[in-house]
Amino acid sequence: MGFITDFIKEYGLFAIFLIIMLEYACFPVSSEIVLPLSGAVASINNIHFLVILPVSVIAGLIGTGLCYAIGWFGGAAIINSIIRKFPKAEKSIKASYEKFNENGAWAVCIGRVIPLIRTYIALVAGAAKLNPATYFPSSFLGITIWNTLLIGLGYSLRENYDRVASYYQRYKHNLIPVIFICFVYLILNRILKKRKNKKIESQT
Template sequence: MQSIIDWVVHLMEVLGAPGVGIAILLENLFPPIPSEVVLPLAGFTVSQGSLNFVAVFVWSVVGSVVGAYMLYGIGAWLGAERLRRIAHWMWLVRASDVDASLDFFRKYGRVSVFFGRLIPGIRSLISIPAGLDRMNLVTFGLWTTLGSAIWNFLLVTLGFYLGENWHLVEDYVNTYSNVVYVILILLIVGFLAFFIRREVQERREGLAPADSADTTK
């Protein structure tokens, strides 16, 4: 973690506020670079008079949105059809599960993108299903910008007011993250139990999966 801190400090020293934007862009693509370290550190630097708060905030949002669009592009490249083919040969998962997930995202996509930007570990990944679903680019950008702005403003502000104790923000975020991760694990276990139960029931009834021969849906 110290090496990440040193690297971020170097970026800010050389590039100023745009360096924060670059760090946050990379944070979207490489999770080992945590925003809960980069942004509070930037806020602390602002409190020392080395950077401007507004510039740091704006560049951080720009970095978040650009990174999100890059991940959106990965999802769009992968595409629903390719994902269906992958699901076809995976154990327990059906191509119809992909369709059900996309239907859910079409219904709740805007809310998912917005709140996803407020959840560590999900902040970046939420852009991929948006790309898979080919969510309207403007709509995606607006909700991503709004969610990112709230998250970034909060962390930069905390770093500003905590001063030399800016590193405490990471502890707060980690506690929040742990609660979220427990909920996610429970959801994953629930889905896994559903898939296993479905597989067992189909084998018991001697039924072939409804979409086993359909990979072009």
């Protein structure tokens, strides 16, 4: 990470934009390090928080858009390859994608604040042909929440931005299960409502 630290410190806003974009484009760059560092550098260089945050969100949207496009145009080939090798998997795969399309907005938004899932959700959304009008607003919301949290911590801590790692560990082990439970609850609640509405329609 020494190179990334030096790159950000030397080139400032341009470097921050580029590295955040690459991170959201599925390059092996850790947002848990890059975003707090970006906030710290911005704070030390008197770059206003309301400047660094929009820059990071735009970079994130461009990066995730690249992954989404790769999933959109290349995902089908990958899925078809799996189906050819394992024909019995076809029904399960189609059912999974239908569920994703039904709950795509929630999946994308909440997935944005869960490590690993938050980056690669773009490929799944693209492969599932999730409507761009659903994908990008949901991504915007999730990216804004995640970037605000991590850049904000780095911005506040300045030279002590590396303390974010310890806060992140607490978040990862305590908050993620809560988010996951909420996510499952929302999906189940939505499914039950749909079934209830179908029953009412069939009875009328």
